[in-house]
Amino acid sequence: AIQLTQSPSSLSASVGDRVTITCRASQDISTSLAWYQQKPGKAPKLLIYDASSLEFGVPSGFSGRGSGTDFTLTISSLQPEDFATYYCQQFKSYPLTFGGGTKVEI
Amino acid sequence: QVQLVESGGGVVQPGRSLRLSCVASGFTFRSYEIHWVRQAPGKGLEWVALISYDGSNKYYADSVKGRFTISRDNSKNTLYLQMSSLRTEDTAVYYCARVRHKTGLDPWGQGTLVTVSS
Numbered sequence: 001a002i003q004l005t006q007s008p009s010s011l012s013a014s015v016g017d018r019v020t021i022t023c024r025a026s027q028d029i030s031t032s033l034a035w036y037q038q039k040p041g042k043a044p045k046l047l048i049y050d051a052s053s054l055e056f057g058v059p060s061g062f063s064g065r066g067s068g069t070d071f072t073l074t075i076s077s078l079q080p081e082d083f084a085t086y087y088c089q090q091f092k093s094y095p096l097t098f099g100g101g102t103k104v105e106i
Numbered sequence: 107q108v109q110l111v112e113s114g115g116g117v118v119q120p121g122r123s124l125r126l127s128c129v130a131s132g133f134t135f136r137s138y139e140i141h142w143v144r145q146a147p148g149k150g151l152e153w154v155a156l157i158s159y160d161g162s163n164k165y166y167a168d169s170v171k172g173r174f175t176i177s178r179d180n181s182k183n184t185l186y187l188q189m190s191s192l193r194t195e196d197t198a199v200y201y202c203a204r205v206r207h208k209t210g211l212d213p214w215g216q217g218t219l220v221t222v223s224s
Binding site for chain 2: 049089
């Protein structure tokens with residue numbers, strides 16, 4: 001199975017900060033990667049698909065980059081509602097897998 | 107609006123079985139691949155299984171293969187997850203989610219909690 005390693009596992013940041021989260025795949029997954037945001041007690045929400053395509057309705061402050069094995073999710077200016085846990089997921093091969101998550105805290 | 111609603115969770119003893127359901131509305135259910143994803147308390151997301159739009163293809167995580175069966179009834183807009191030989195490590199919130207853009211899942215249901223305990 002393809003392993004996805006997210007880093008860092010947690011980070012502390014302030015409103016207005018630029019934040020970048022990394023997801024590294026154990027083998028080439030092209031651009032078959034999604035990013036999700038999850039808040040406590042809620043279901044995940046799709047932010048980015050195809051590694052860099054912004055889902056409809058997601059603020060433009062979110063962006064995704066990468067291909068192959070290295071990917072990033074960037075929040076250009078952290079807003080109060082962005083404090084959450086973020087996950088990457090690969091769709092290249094079965095079984096599908098998620099990264100371990102990155103908790104963004106104040 | 108597009109919506110998925112899970113049900114069927116509860117407390118079950120190790121070794122027993124349970125069936126989860128996921129009812130879809132607001133979209134053409136029979137046209138979409140649907141997934142199950144779970145999240146153990148305080149842990150990350152774990153992909154469980156998927157079924158193709160017509161039920162002809164099914165894939166499972168290694169951790170549930172041979173114990174869980176995914177199925178669907180397109181006439182009832184309903185997805186199922188039959189879970190057998192349950193283990194304490196299967197305790198989690200189980201979400202169903204629709205594939206979107208081929209490389210994303212959206213929307214997700216609200217989740218249903220399965221607790222495996224004696």
